[in-house]
Amino acid sequence: MTAGPETHDVVVIGGGPAGLAAALGARRAGAEDVLILERERELGGILRQCVHDGFGLFLYKESISGPEYAERLAEDAWREGVRTRTGAMVLDLTADRLLRVNSADGYRLIRAGAVVLAMGCRERTREMIEIPGTRPAGVLTAGSAQHMVNLQNLRIGHDAVILGSGDIGLIMARRLTFEGMRVRGVFELMPWANGLERNVRQCLRDFDIPLELSSTVVEVRGRDRVSSVVVARVDETFRPIPGTEREVPCDTLLLSVGLIPENELSRRAGIELSPLTGGALVDETLTTSVPGIFSCGNVLHIHDIADGASFEGFAAGRRAAEFLARGAGAAESRRVRIAPGENIRYVLPQAAQAGTEGLELNFRVTVPGRDRWVTVRGAASGALYFRKKFARLVPSEMLKIRIKRAVEEDVEVRCHG
Ligand SMILES: Cc1cc2nc3c(=O)[nH]c(=O)nc-3n(C[C@H](O)[C@H](O)[C@H](O)COP(=O)(O)OP(=O)(O)OC[C@H]3O[C@@H](n4cnc5c(N)ncnc54)[C@H](O)[C@@H]3O)c2cc1C
Known part of the structure; x- marks a missing residue:
């Protein structure tokens, strides 16, 4: 008789800031058994090579170097009971959350209750x-x-x-x-x-x-x-x-x-990708098109700063824990689509549950501009859900807006004069 796959509640692929935060998010939301798989010998992802300071201004309210930032997140993860396995390269992922992993102690199969993708990106x-x-x-x-x-x-x-x-x-x-x-x-x-x-x-x-x-x-x-x-x-x-x-x-x-999100594993799991971000299409819970698989950080879309990847990681981990607690097979609800319009390069998430209140949207503009309006309107009805004037908008800065009103229909985000 052969032993079955090793099992874990939440498996996070990638131990950069997004993955470390995702594991912490999952633990803090009640997931018991959270495992990070990282192919390098150390945790921290790209942060390990960023020796200058300027990291952590939003998460830690101080300016620290990349390695210090990675160390703080990793120590929090260990203290809070996250299990980590380094030198563990995930080779394959299936839609029913079976992972094939090559690690120092050999080849393993792992079955996960939920998976968070946090594999970062590579350079052009x-x-x-x-x-x-x-x-x-x-x-x-x-x-x-x-x-x-x-x-x-x-x-x-x-x-x-x-x-x-x-x-x-x-x-x-x-x-x-x-x-x-x-x-x-x-x-x-x-x-x-x-x-x-x-x-x-x-x-x-x-x-x-x-x-x-x-x-x-x-x-x-x-x-x-x-x-x-x-x-x-x-x-x-x-x-x-x-x-x-x-x-x-x-x-x-x-x-x-340019940077390209590392989505080879996502493709293998049959996850639908966005041609605009290079990452998975997600809803407001950071769930990909495959239930139980979540995405965050640079593998989802390229972030300007590590704090952005970490905050998204915390959210993805929390959602993965909620998915576990709720159990698979929860009723599917009606979805609305969120599309980029005039002068918007991309918007994320690309979908949300109809009726979501306080929906947060991340977006980038296509060209720089001054004194521009950003509006969110119903694609068919033209109803106004959000409107704000921005003094200065540049493609290099990702912006975040929050729509207070419940979104009940497909909407389009536009940036105009
Ligand atoms: C080259 C580079 C330099 C940067 N420099 C700065 C900077 O100076 N200042 C700044 O604010 N931001 C910088 N950034 C941006 C910032 O570092 C990122 O926003 C942040 O690191 C993204 O975090 P992440 O966890 O999504 O990805 P990463 O930090 O890239 O972490 C992804 C992790 O996933 C692992 N992984 C990938 N595939 C697998 C697999 N199949 N199995 C197991 N593990 C896997 C990788 O080894 C890696 O550790 C830089 C980004 C890059 C790419």
């Missing part, structure tokens, strides 16, 4: 954005460079160019400067910076690092190691403008050109 690479030129050493994603410099204590080069003004690229511009490297400039395709304003100020302007907007790298040069890149201005359709090319000598090119 050179291949994905198809930069022409030679293929020398010295082209790295900003996150890999952060890992090499901060965790492996490696020097990655002398002269760097950074493509993309996402937060990781901005933070690495400052970090490389501290490490004695020269950062020749940050080149951004869009006519605005993609990272937070505070990072543009604190990481570039304070160090006189140039930021060139509406620009891109059109060629990488060098045989064994990068020797230069060619940059060019782009037009409004993002095509390089002939005649604007300029060669910038450097031995390192860092790419900070």
Whole structure:
């Protein structure tokens, strides 16, 4: 007779801030047996390599470094009875919550009462954005460079160019400067910076690092190691403008050109994904299209700051515990859809139970603007559910609004003049 799968009430996949918070959320909401599976040898996710401060302003009301933030969450989790297994890579997940796990002590099957997905994201690479030129050493994603410099204590080069003004690229511009490297400039395709304003100020302007907007790298040069890149201005359709090319000598090119939620396991479980976020479609309880499987943090949508991922994690864990307590097979209720309209890149959640009061919506705008209205209206009736004027809106900042009135019909979120 073969032993059946190991069983747990709630299994959280990923031990970054979202996963740690999800496990705590589940425990605090009454789940007895909560297990985190983390493929790395340590908990903390991306936070472990973010040695600068500025984390925890909302959760802990103070500015701490990434590793300190991870340590606090992990210690809370252990103190409050969360079980953790590191070096445990989840290889497969089914819709009925059976996990196949490869860990130091071998291959295991685990059956979960509820699952919280918290696998984070990965970076877009050179291949994905198809930069022409030679293929020398010295082209790295900003996150890999952060890992090499901060965790492996490696020097990655002398002269760097950074493509993309996402937060990781901005933070690495400052970090490389501290490490004695020269950062020749940050080149951004869009006519605005993609990272937070505070990072543009604190990481570039304070160090006189140039930021060139509406620009891109059109060629990488060098045989064994990068020797230069060619940059060019782009037009409004993002095509390089002939005649604007300029060669910038450097031995390192860092790419900070976008993050992709890690949803391979979600796909295997048959979870429906959003083409707008790259993460699962969820309702107001952070339940995916597969009952009993919840999603939070960067695997759901890319957060600006770790606190955002943690708060979402707490909520997802609490909902997973409620699902367990309620038992599967609870009656399905009527759903309303929440759709992005004019100048809204995405809105989350994408659905909610009809009649939900105090519904919280996260959204990003498509283009920056000043003195813009954000409205939520009934898609068919045109009824106004929410209206607020924002002095300044930028795509790099995720915004949250709360609709007090019960939402009884499909609604659309718009941002307009
Ligand atoms: C490269 C990078 C640098 C960043 N730098 C900053 C910064 O400087 N400042 C800031 O405020 N924010 C920064 N962020 C954003 C912030 O760190 C994130 O918002 C936050 O870490 C997201 O938390 P998470 O738990 O969703 O994901 P993560 O922190 O990425 O954690 C996900 C965890 O899941 C694990 N995992 C994935 N798949 C599996 C699997 N199949 N089995 C088991 N485990 C798995 C991973 O190993 C990882 O530990 C950065 C993000 C990235 C990607």
